[in-house]
Amino acid sequence: MTDEQIKQAIVGIINDINPDEDTSNINSAERLRDQLDLDSMDFLDIVMELRKRYGVHVPDTDYEHLASLDSCVAYLRDKMAGKELVS
Amino acid sequence: MTHYDAIIIGAGMSGLGAGIRLAMYDKKVVVLERHYVWGGLNSFYQFKGHQFDVGLHAMTNYAPRGAKGLPLTRLLKQLRIRWDELDLHQQGHSAVSWPGEKLKFSNDFELLRSEVARAFPQQADGFDAVTRAVRDYNELDLNAPTLNAREIVESHITDPVLVDMLFCPLMYYGSARENDMDWDQFVVMFKSIFFEGFARPQAGVRHILKLLIDRYRKAGGELRMKAGVARIITDGQHATGVELDNGETLTADTVLSSAGLVETTRLVGATLGSPASELSPVGDASITPTGKLSFTETINVLDKPARELGIEETIIFFNNTERFNYAQPGDLCDTSSGVICMPGNFDLPEQPKDHLVRITNIANFDKWNALNRSAGILPAPDAGVSPASAVDVTSTPGAAETAALRDYRAAKQHWYTRSSEDVLGHIPDFRPHTTLVDMFTPRTIRHYTGHEGGAVYGSPIKKRTGESGIEGLYIIGTDQGFLGIIGAMLSGISMANRWVLQRDNATVEA
Numbered sequence: 111m112t113d114e115q116i117k118q119a120i121v122g123i124i125n126d127i128n129p130d131e132d133t134s135n136i137n138s139a140e141r142l143r144d145q146l147d148l149d150s151m152d153f154l155d156i157v158m159e160l161r162k163r164y165g166v167h168v169p170d171t172d173y174e175h176l177a178s179l180d181s182c183v184a185y186l187r188d189k190m191a192g193k194e195l196v197s
Numbered sequence: 198m199t200h201y202d203a204i205i206i207g208a209g210m211s212g213l214g215a216g217i218r219l220a221m222y223d224k225k226v227v228v229l230e231r232h233y234v235w236g237g238l239n240s241f242y243q244f245k246g247h248q249f250d251v252g253l254h255a256m257t258n259y260a261p262r263g264a265k266g267l268p269l270t271r272l273l274k275q276l277r278i279r280w281d282e283l284d285l286h287q288q289g290h291s292a293v294s295w296p297g298e299k300l301k302f303s304n305d306f307e308l309l310r311s312e313v314a315r316a317f318p319q320q321a322d323g324f325d326a327v328t329r330a331v332r333d334y335n336e337l338d339l340n341a342p343t344l345n346a347r348e349i350v351e352s353h354i355t356d357p358v359l360v361d362m363l364f365c366p367l368m369y370y371g372s373a374r375e376n377d378m379d380w381d382q383f384v385v386m387f388k389s390i391f392f393e394g395f396a397r398p399q400a401g402v403r404h405i406l407k408l409l410i411d412r413y414r415k416a417g418g419e420l421r422m423k424a425g426v427a428r429i430i431t432d433g434q435h436a437t438g439v440e441l442d443n444g445e446t447l448t449a450d451t452v453l454s455s456a457g458l459v460e461t462t463r464l465v466g467a468t469l470g471s472p473a474s475e476l477s478p479v480g481d482a483s484i485t486p487t488g489k490l491s492f493t494e495t496i497n498v499l500d501k502p503a504r505e506l507g508i509e510e511t512i513i514f515f516n517n518t519e520r521f522n523y524a525q526p527g528d529l530c531d532t533s534s535g536v537i538c539m540p541g542n543f544d545l546p547e548q549p550k551d552h553l554v555r556i557t558n559i560a561n562f563d564k565w566n567a568l569n570r571s572a573g574i575l576p577a578p579d580a581g582v583s584p585a586s587a588v589d590v591t592s593t594p595g596a597a598e599t600a601a602l603r604d605y606r607a608a609k610q611h612w613y614t615r616s617s618e619d620v621l622g623h624i625p626d627f628r629p630h631t632t633l634v635d636m637f638t639p640r641t642i643r644h645y646t647g648h649e650g651g652a653v654y655g656s657p658i659k660k661r662t663g664e665s666g667i668e669g670l671y672i673i674g675t676d677q678g679f680l681g682i683i684g685a686m687l688s689g690i691s692m693a694n695r696w697v698l699q700r701d702n703a704t705v706e707a
């Protein structure tokens with residue numbers, strides 16, 4: 111999976127969590143929480159969906175790496191290597 | 198024998214909320230419900246061709262589409278329900294009505310604020326101070342100490358009438374304690390009623406329940422009706438499963454119970470956690486674990502919309518006495534205060550088929566229970582209009598006319614009459630327009646939900662973390678401390694997250 115696809119994977123999950131939210135203008139360097147209506151319950155869901163869709167496990171202690179799209183890419187690059195984007 | 202990741206006791210709002218979360222993440226989960234209809238305290242029934250809701254005057258916690266950080270939005274995200282799907286329509290306005298004083302409020306908080314400033318000019322600053330204290334308080338901090346709301350509110354507002362008027366709606370819609378509330382509960386209710394406000398789907402609670410059941414089934418969850426849990430099985434420290442009324446045994450890693458704290462304790466056959474006195478909100482040993490607050494409700498079908506009789510409000514919280522008394526009455530009912538709901542006065546796209554006025558009063562479970570029961574037939578109030586007589590939801594078809602039955606029926610008739618008279622200071626006389634009446638009592642509530650004492654808001658002792666004292670058994674819903682339709686669903690969701698999904702994520706092989 112390319113870096114761009116990793117971002118798409120995360121945004122795809124956020125869209126499913128909150129279909130009423132506009133995700134078209136996310137700044138990938140900025141914290142997701144500051145741009146979108148995401149609380150800790152939603153981060154649990156991002157983690158659960160990553161596991162369900164991509165078989166990727168994010169331990170509790172690593173949640174901080176999901177703060178922005180860029181940090182997601184850095185953290186998930188190895189874990190998502192060789193996986194297909196699920197739409 | 199079937200083994201589940203999780204067994205959920207009860208197909209009410211909390212059980213269904215928890216069930217959806219677990220099924221969504223591929224947990225093997227079953228919801229067990231004793232009754233043959235889902236919904237629990239907020240269910241529905243048919244009566245003489247009419248569709249009535251048991252609960253649902255109003256859904257509290259209204260939030261417009263896209264509103265950020267509010268309970269309703271959080272709930273929709275967690276259950277993957279789109280805002281549109283709820284089909285919410287807002288109230289017009291509601292009121293707190295006292296002899297000689299009325300405070301209007303709506304989903305725009307400024308209305309209440311200006312009403313307080315108009316009627317209680319001396320208290321306007323105090324009211325703003327309470328508002329700030331509520332706004333600044335984080336009710337989601339489950340480890341915060343328990344404080345008494347009355348003490349805090351009275352430190353800002355010195356007029357007891359205004360204090361009572363503010364407490365009245367919050368207590369009626371969510372207090373398990375008599376004449377006071379835990380501060381965190383006060384905050385939850387204040388935000389959900391005064392900041393956020395009321396709405397309802399056109400089709401009432403059926404619509405919400407249908408959404409939940411569909412989501413749950415689609416996610417692969419199993420739902421078993423007429424499957425009462427007779428016993429929770431433990432090995433002393435750990436819950437391992439349940440035994441059903443029919444003797445069948447099911448095992449599970451986790452059991453989530455929405456039956457209530459006292460009721461769940463009974464199912465385990467042990468006292469959960471520490472003694473009541475230690476758990477009481479303020480170390481007050483007089484607070485017993487079984488809730489004392491139950492209600493009667495009469496549903497009046499009118500021959501025309503309430504608005505045409507001159508009733509403008511959606512909901513009226515009223516009181517006729519000098520001090521508002523939110524406590525178990527010595528008599529069967531206390532009709533000196535109550536809630537009057539006009540479902541047709543929500544801003545609905547279509548007038549509902551039935552024009553309803555619903556009246557809720559505080560009632561004493563033990564007194565109702567002492568009347569020997571079974572069916573209750575409530576003749577229409579006005580002989581002139583005299584429609585067919587009404588039967589309440591507890592009625593057993595063909596039940597013999599016994600003396601006991603006559604007692605129950607007579608009591609209903611008596612209190613129906615009193616209740617209808619006692620609202621007349623707050624709404625025009627609707628009685629000549631009543632064509633059909635149904636009434637349910639604390640006994641009905643216990644019968645259909647299993648809640649001891651018909652306690653709609655459960656035990657005054659809440660288990661905010663859900664922990665029951667037994668590993669693998671958690672309290673969800675009303676007695677976890679979040680109630681009402683939205684609160685109960687969020688309770689189920691957050692407990693399923695905390696005790697199953699998060700835990701599972703923590704133990705998975707990296």
Ligand SMILES: Cc1cc2nc3c(=O)[nH]c(=O)nc-3n(C[C@H](O)[C@H](O)[C@H](O)COP(=O)(O)OP(=O)(O)OC[C@H]3O[C@@H](n4cnc5c(N)ncnc54)[C@H](O)[C@@H]3O)c2cc1C
Nearest residue numbers: 207209210211231237238239252254255426674675681682
């Ligand atoms: C008359 C009335 C009006 C109300 N009006 C409103 C309103 O306008 N707005 C609002 O937000 N809230 C309202 N409520 C409150 C709201 O309905 C409740 O707070 C909420 O539904 C509680 O949900 P719960 O899941 O915690 O519990 P419950 O709904 O009680 O669910 C528990 C379920 O467990 C089942 N059960 C119990 N024991 C067992 C067992 N041993 N085995 C199997 N199943 C079992 C019960 O049958 C029940 O279905 C009202 C309630 C009433 C009674």
